[in-house]
Structure formats: structure tokens, C-alpha cells
Amino acid sequence: MRSSLTLVGTFWAFLSLVTAVASSTSYFLPYWLFGSQLGKPVSFSTFRRCNYPVRGDGHNLIMVEECGRYASFTAIPSLAWQMCTVVTGAGCALLLLVALAAVLGCCMEELISRMMGRCMGAAQFVGGLLISSGCALYPLGWNSPEVMQTCGNVSNQFQLGTCRLGWAYYCAGGAAAAAMLICTWLSCFAGRNPKPVVLVESIMRNTNSYAMELDHCLKP
Helix, strand or coil, X not given: CCCCECHHHHHHHHHHHHHHHHHHHHHHCCCCEEEEECCEEEEECXXXXXXXXXXXXXXXXXXXXXXXXXXXXXXXXXXXXXXXXXXXXXXXXXXXXXXXXXXXXXXXXXCCEXXXXXXXXXXXXXXXXXXXXXXXXXXXXXXXXXXXXXXXXXXXXXXXXXXXXXXHHHHHHHHHHHHHHHHHHHHCCCEECCCHHHHHHHHHXXXXXXXXXXXHHHXX
16 A cells, blocks of 8 residues: 655655644643632633532522533633634544544555645645634633632733643644644645656546547447
8 A cells, every 4th residue: 555645755644644643632621721629620621611609598609620611602701712712623524534534544555746735835834824813812711800800800811810721722722833833844845746657547548548548439
């Protein structure tokens, strides 16, 4: 089974898969921001949260210790986080699509040419740029009441207060940077140039096939 990728292209496919999985996993896990509320640890992503307060008996606030996503898109605490959810999700989807095509290129001959590899690298650059934009938008939502309650009521845009950034935020940013810089560069050398002999043989084969069909049609 021959591959349509060069040796560099094989490494590019592997790195593309790693960056796509890392960014997508970071996107779905609620470990972008860590804080505390009512003595319990609390963590956020863009559209998910772990541990949240509810009204108990006697109207006292109690913490429910479980993770989940917000009930609706409009329930996400701020407009910045809503935009971050859409932009980052689109970037992760684009990186996953390119990574899938790159892995298929390792198993299928003549699937990815040199030009196709460069186009896929451009798509990776766009995907990484979208995720990076999402990471840049994320601090704009730190002034929402829900986040401020978790961060000692002293957080603001680009000011964490008593909170700290989580590993998933750094992982998403690192994967985006790797996709934009390394994967985009490697994609320029990923695909194989088509062999002229193969192209000529293919053209001759198609020409002979058409000639035989035409001759068959013209015979009485």
C-alpha cells in the first residue's frame, strides 16, 4: 500500500492529528479557568462549567459538585464567551477535517498532491487563527457576574482576580500555534509531485478507451 505523502508529509499528518485532537479535547473540557466559590473549587471553559451554586432548603446557596454545559447558548455568561465558543469550535472542526484527510493520505495513493497539501496547510493556518482568536476573546468575559463570584469579586477583563488559567487554555493555544506555524510549513512538502510517466499513461489509457467505444458505436 503506497502513500501519497512524502516522509515529511507523514510527520505532518501525525502532527496534524495531534494538534487537532489536543485543541478539540481542550475545547470540550471545562478546565480553562479555575477559581472557588462557597469553599468549593470551580472551573470553566467557554460553554461548560464544573460545580455551580443552587438554592437549597431555606433559600441557602449550596454547591452542586458536577460538570455540565450551559442549558442554552444564551445562558453562556457573556457575549465574549459566546463568540469564543463559536470561533474556537469552527477552528477545531477545520483542524479535525484536515487531519482526517492527512491520515487518509498516508493510506491512499495519489490522494494528496503537492498543491493539495499546500491548500490543506492554508486551511490549518485559518483553523489555528480561529482558535487563537477564541483564546484572545476569552479574557473579555472575566467581568461577567458569574465569573466575578468565582474570582473573589475582583476580576475584570484581562484581570483574573483570585482565579488562575487552567491547563486546557494553554493546551488550546499551544495546539493552535503549532497548527499555524509548524503544520502550515510542513504542508508545503507533504504531497508528492505527480509522475509525468504516470500522467501520460493515464491519458493514453483514457484515449484508447474512448477510441474503442467510438469504434464500437460506429460499427453497423
